[in-house]
Amino acid sequence: MRQSQLFTKTRKDVSKSEEATNARILLKAGYIDQLMAGVYTYLPLGYRVIRNIERIVREEMNAIGGQEILMPALHPKSVWEETGRWDTIDVLYRFTTHYTGMEVALGSTHEEIVTPTAKKFVASYKDLPFATYQIQTKFRDEKRAKSGVLRGREFIMKDLYSFHTSEEDLDAYYEKAIEAYHRVYKRLGIGSTTYKTYASGGTFSKYSHEFQTLSPVGEDTVYVCHDCKIGVNEEIIHEMDGCPECGAKLEQTTAIEAGNIFKLKTKFSDSFGLSFTDKDGTEKPVYMGCYGIGISRAMGVITEFFAEGDSKMTWPEEVAPFKVHILALNTDKEDVMNTAEKLYQDLSSTGTEVLYDDRDERPGSKFSDADLIGIPHRVVVSSRSLEQGGVEYNGEVISLPDLLTKLSA
RNA sequence: CGGGGAGUGGCGCAGUGGCUAGCGCACCUGGUUUGGGACCAGGGGGUCGCAGGUUCAAAUCCUGUCUCCCCGACCA
Numbered sequence: 337m338r339q340s341q342l343f344t345k346t347r348k349d350v351s352k353s354e355e356a357t358n359a360r361i362l363l364k365a366g367y368i369d370q371l372m373a374g375v376y377t378y379l380p381l382g383y384r385v386i387r388n389i390e391r392i393v394r395e396e397m398n399a400i401g402g403q404e405i406l407m408p409a410l411h412p413k414s415v416w417e418e419t420g421r422w423d424t425i426d427v428l429y430r431f432t433t434h435y436t437g438m439e440v441a442l443g444s445t446h447e448e449i450v451t452p453t454a455k456k457f458v459a460s461y462k463d464l465p466f467a468t469y470q471i472q473t474k475f476r477d478e479k480r481a482k483s484g485v486l487r488g489r490e491f492i493m494k495d496l497y498s499f500h501t502s503e504e505d506l507d508a509y510y511e512k513a514i515e516a517y518h519r520v521y522k523r524l525g526i527g528s529t530t531y532k533t534y535a536s537g538g539t540f541s542k543y544s545h546e547f548q549t550l551s552p553v554g555e556d557t558v559y560v561c562h563d564c565k566i567g568v569n570e571e572i573i574h575e576m577d578g579c580p581e582c583g584a585k586l587e588q589t590t591a592i593e594a595g596n597i598f599k600l601k602t603k604f605s606d607s608f609g610l611s612f613t614d615k616d617g618t619e620k621p622v623y624m625g626c627y628g629i630g631i632s633r634a635m636g637v638i639t640e641f642f643a644e645g646d647s648k649m650t651w652p653e654e655v656a657p658f659k660v661h662i663l664a665l666n667t668d669k670e671d672v673m674n675t676a677e678k679l680y681q682d683l684s685s686t687g688t689e690v691l692y693d694d695r696d697e698r699p700g701s702k703f704s705d706a707d708l709i710g711i712p713h714r715v716v717v718s719s720r721s722l723e724q725g726g727v728e729y730n731g732e733v734i735s736l737p738d739l740l741t742k743l744s745a
Numbered sequence: 746c747g748g749g750g751a752g753u754g755g756c757g758c759a760g761u762g763g764c765u766a767g768c769g770c771a772c773c774u775g776g777u778u779u780g781g782g783a784c785c786a787g788g789g790g791g792u793c794g795c796a797g798g799u800u801c802a803a804a805u806c807c808u809g810u811c812u813c814c815c816c817g818a819c820c821a
Contacts, residue, residue, distance in 0.1 A: 348770065348782075349757040353750075353814040373813065425821050445821065479746065479819055487820085555820095665780060700781040707781090718780065 337658070338680075339693040342366075344379045346705045357553065358636035359484025360646040365708045367635075367657075374481025374489035381709065382635070384657035386492060389634050390471050392523045392654060393494045396516045400509075402469040402496050407449045409473060413439040415448040419607045427476040442475035447626060450497045451604045458622060461501050461614050465509065469496030471631060483553065485636035486592060492631040500623040501612065506599060513627050517547055517595055524634055525652025526641055530594055533558055533567030534580055541599040543572070547629075548591035549637050556593055559586035567591065592637050593630075600624040642710070649710030658691040660743050661711035665699045665718035676717040679727065679736060686744040713743055 344366035354360060362368045367382030378386050394404065413430075416422035422430070422441070429442040443449065450468065457463060474493045481489050496513070500506040514532060521530040526549050533546040548558050548567050558567040561579035568576050568586060578584055602621040605611065610622045635655075643649045653659065660683055664676035673694075680692040691711055693702050699718075706714055716728035724733040729742070 345771090346782095347756065351751090351757075351814075355815070370813090421821065427820065447821090476820080480815095480817090482815080668779075698779055698781085698783060700779090700783080702782090703780080704782045716780085720780070 337691055339691055340695045342380060342691075344381065346708055354484075356482070356484040356486065356636075357643050357646055358486060358639040361639050361643050361649050361708070362484065362635070364646065365649065365710070368485065372489075374478060374487065376485060376488065376632075378632075381657045385635050385638075385651070385655055386631060388655045388657075389524065389631050390492075390494075393471065393520055393629055393631065396520045396523075397467075397469050397494065397496055399519075400467065400512050400516045402467045404470065405468050406470050406472060407443070407446050407453075409443045409475065411441045411443050411449065413441065415452065416441055419448055419604065421448070427478060429475050429477050443472075444474055444476045445626075445628075446470070446472075446495055447497070447600065447604045447624075451608045451610055451624070454497075454499055454622070455608055455610045458499065458610065458612055461612055464612060464622065465498065465500045465505055467496055467498040467509070469494060469627075483555070483636070485632050486553075486640075487555070488632065491633060494629045494631055496627040498625040498627070499610075500625075501614065501620070503601065503623050506601070506623040506625050510597065510599060510625055513597055513625070514545065517597070517627075517629070520629065521547060521549075521594065523654050525638060525655065526594070526634075529641065531558070531560055531565045531567040531591070533560075533569055533591075534572060534576070535569035535596070536571045537599070541601060544596065544598045546593050546597075547595035549594045549641070550589055551592045551637070551640055552590060553640055554590035554592040556591050557588065558591045559588050560591075561586055592633070592640070594634060594637055595627075595629045597627040598625065600626055647704070648707045650712055651710045653712050656710070656712050658689045658711050659745070660688055660690045660713045660715060661706050661709065662690060662692045662715045662717060663699075663702045663706060664692070664694055665702065665716060665720075667694070667696045669719050671722055672717055672719055675722060675727070675736070679715065679717065679739070682736075682740055683743060686740075688743055688745040715739065715743075 346366055347364050350360055350363045362382060366379055369377040369379055371377060413422055425444060428444050432439050471492065471494045473490055475490050478487060478489050481487055498509050500509060521527045529550045530547050533548040535544045535546045537544045546569060548556060557570040559573050560567040561582060561584050563584060564579055564581040566579055566581050568580065579586055601623055604624055605621040611619050612622055614620050638655060639649065642651065662676055662680055664672055666672045680690055683690045721728045721733050726733045726735040727739060729739055
């Protein structure tokens with residue numbers, strides 16, 4: 337894309353009252369725009385990041401058999417009454433419609449929706465197991481939205497639900513999901529600091545698991561073993577005598593919750609009467625699991641991890657809005673513009689995603705904007721580089737053919 | 746929801762009762778510039794969050810209200 341055509345611009349300043357690094361970087365770089373507390377528009381650059389995160393998550397969910405669907409965000413009161421959660425989830429947006437006086441909710445999670453749907457298709461052990469997921473906007477009436485996109489009232493989330501004939505089958509799938517989650521975080525660039533963390537199982541089971549990205553700005557306190565890359569959530573630390581995997585002493589730190597997986601077992605199956613007839617002819621409840629990843633929060637976590645101050649950022653390759661950023665420095669020089677244009681065309685024709693800064697701006701502005709936007713590969717085309725026989729990449733001048741070989745998709 | 750801070754051109758800010766509300770950035774016109782956010786000259790853009798009150802006079806004082814940010818509590 338030609339940067340001159342991008343309708344957003346970078347901003348030199350954002351309000352000093354906004355302290356969160358992810359918010360400052362993403363606002364300054366023109367990735368997001370705030371509508372109200374905890375509610376943001378994803379602008380072209382930001383939405384490209386969101387779609388890249390979604391793509392990675394989709395690929396890994398598909399790899400463990402997840403079938404993608406899209407459920408409603410608008411829910412009738414009745415399904416939430418079935419589980420008794422209409423009155424107990426305080427973050428649930430509830431309201432009465434104007435015309436019909438019907439009471440409805442905006443979805444904060446979707447067990448109440450997916451379970452009745454599954455019931456319509458599950459009758460026999462032959463119909464199980466399966467897993468289905470969606471990537472959708474969730475609504476949660478947080479008492480206090482904060483930290484930029486890390487805790488919003490409206491956010492994008494992937495939620496996968498699995499359905500099984502037995503607890504053993506659920507357990508086996510749960511382990512597969514853990515591996516898939518590790519692959520997701522690795523591809524997001526935060527694999528090395530995202531630890532599987534033991535957390536309270538709530539009413540469902542002994543433990544659930546979170547995926548916690550270690551961060552000084554994290555709002556969760558976790559106790560970690562760096563050798564095993566395992567953590568223990570604050571709420572259950574009293575039950576642990578050390579690392580649950582190797583027994584070593586745990587170190588206290590802060591982290592951002594990047595994912596959360598639960599064994600729901602039969603809690604929701606029981607509420608909705610989701611059962612199947614087994615081989616022996618007896619009726620049994622379906623075992624369920626649920627597995628969440630905050631997509632928009634992941635964008636914030638990645639920003640926090642890769643930002644340097646609030647003016648410099650480098651996106652990991654797979655999530656970056658573009659792979660290559662071409663800066664044409666001397667816009668009044670025909671040979672510079674011709675070379676940059678050819679490079680832009682050649683790279684684009686191989687499928688490489690390129691942001692081409694063709695704007696009539698001074699070099700300083702272009703460098704500053706590029707630092708902020710954070711595209712991982714930067715190519716500088718200038719009179720100086722052409723005199724030296726090529727373009728600049730990674731601090732050295734290389735020829736166009738060599739560059740194309742390196743950066744072509 | 747408790748505590749704190751803040752709402753003033755598009756953005757960031759200054760302005761503690763008294764001229765026609767300023768500054769930087771951005772924007773428009775002309776010119777000079779071009780390797781780390783250029784410079785000169787000229788120009789446009791504001792019911793000072795909203796509502797009420799006090800006063801000869803309110804961005805400024807008082808009351809209410811809305812909103813944003815931070816801390817805490819909360820976070821199926």
